[in-house]
Amino acid sequence: MEFSTLVAQEKLSEILTLYPVARDFFVNYNLPDLAWNRPFAAAVAALPTERLTEFGMTPAALQTQFLSFLESMARTDTPPVTVHTLTILGGRNKSGMPEQVELTIQAGQTVSIVGPTGSGKSRLLGDIECIAQRDTPTGRQVLVNGNPMDDETRFEMDGVLVAQLSQNMNFIMDLTVAEFLAMHAKSRFCAAPQAVCRQCFETANDLAGEPFLETTKVTQLSGGQSRALMIADTAFMSASPIVLIDEIENAGVDRKRAIRLLARREKIVLISTHDPILALSADLRIAIKNGGIDKVLYTTPEEKESLARIEVMDNALQDVRNRLRRGERILEK
Numbered sequence: 001m002e003f004s005t006l007v008a009q010e011k012l013s014e015i016l017t018l019y020p021v022a023r024d025f026f027v028n029y030n031l032p033d034l035a036w037n038r039p040f041a042a043a044v045a046a047l048p049t050e051r052l053t054e055f056g057m058t059p060a061a062l063q064t065q066f067l068s069f070l071e072s073m074a075r076t077d078t079p080p081v082t083v084h085t086l087t088i089l090g091g092r093n094k095s096g097m098p099e100q101v102e103l104t105i106q107a108g109q110t111v112s113i114v115g116p117t118g119s120g121k122s123r124l125l126g127d128i129e130c131i132a133q134r135d136t137p138t139g140r141q142v143l144v145n146g147n148p149m150d151d152e153t154r155f156e157m158d159g160v161l162v163a164q165l166s167q168n169m170n171f172i173m174d175l176t177v178a179e180f181l182a183m184h185a186k187s188r189f190c191a192a193p194q195a196v197c198r199q200c201f202e203t204a205n206d207l208a209g210e211p212f213l214e215t216t217k218v219t220q221l222s223g224g225q226s227r228a229l230m231i232a233d234t235a236f237m238s239a240s241p242i243v244l245i246d247e248i249e250n251a252g253v254d255r256k257r258a259i260r261l262l263a264r265r266e267k268i269v270l271i272s273t274h275d276p277i278l279a280l281s282a283d284l285r286i287a288i289k290n291g292g293i294d295k296v297l298y299t300t301p302e303e304k305e306s307l308a309r310i311e312v313m314d315n316a317l318q319d320v321r322n323r324l325r326r327g328e329r330i331l332e333k
């Protein structure tokens with residue numbers, strides 16, 4: 001529904017349920033006591049005129065202000081740039097040798113980054129996070145939709161273009177899971193925040209092995225549970241078109257499902273990983289050696305068949321893990 005129709009027809013209480021951030025607008029105009037069970041125009045008409053003249057406002061002007069407030073809030077929920085492609089232009093490896101690469105990743109593709117420990121997988125994610133312009137230790141350049149990005153745009157895009165899930169999820173605020181999600185929904189101006197929070201909570205519980213409650217404090221979540229919560233949060237609340245994930249496998253979450261969730265809505269997902277299942281689930285993989293991109297391999301249909309067999313082995317290993325966790329003896333023939 002258009003905002004103009006919403007404001008003209010719906011009760012204010014309905015609008016506040018859909019967009020809780022709208023309450024800030026009324027607080028700013030010192031109008032915390034409107035008749036919330038009426039539409040905007042009727043609620044404002046019931047006010048003594050001096051309540052608006054104090055701000056040099058007429059009812060019509062206030063309505064226009066309210067509409068542009070809602071529209072500007074809604075705009076921040078969608079990325080200011082649609083990312084069709086991300087291009088990585090090679091720089092140099094740790095020995096200073098040139099990296100002979102020009103790789104273009106399309107919207108909707110998932111990319112895994114593989115390589116020995118310390119080879120430079122996180123560094124590549126870091127280059128993408130800051131949309132490197134030959135100004136990082138690797139000398140790489142990252143293009144968005146084929147174009148370089150000037151410093152001003154990079155600064156504006158900070159935190160908008162790229163969402164990052166890092167290895168360590170340390171929560172510093174002592175909020176409950178429900179409070180944490182509500183705070184995120186509000187700060188990201190989600191439409192229908194209650195439904196989104198519920199969806200995040202349920203998905204996080206599905207992804208994590210051990211269930212948790214909405215009343216659980218985020219500081220009390222296990223590593224896997226907090227990772228699952230952040231995955232759900234990024235999947236449902238973040239509008240960023242690029243998602244970077246550093247080593248999801250350590251978290252004890254349903255990895256393939258997590259990647260599918262994060263890749264929704266034509267996002268580009270890059271995952272640094274040592275996990276063969278994640279590596280082969282991606283559309284392509286970048287192999288890093290000595291700080292440089294050594295190979296780019298597109299996953300073939302034969303490899304997808306291998307993946308099915310590896311998953312059978314992985315399930316067997318997962319079964320052993322679960323039995324160990326339950327305190328059982330492992331006596332394989």
Ligand SMILES: Nc1ncnc2c1ncn2[C@@H]1O[C@H](COP(=O)(O)OP(=O)(O)OP(=O)(O)O)[C@@H](O)[C@H]1O
Pocket residue numbers: 092093094115116117118119120121122123124137138272290291292
């Ligand atoms: N091309 C490069 N030139 C200079 N330094 C580099 C280059 N690539 C990576 N490095 C540096 O090498 C170090 C190790 O890289 P990084 O942390 O990215 O490894 P990793 O593959 O993610 O390791 P792990 O698997 O242990 O997480 C970092 O200090 C990083 O900045």
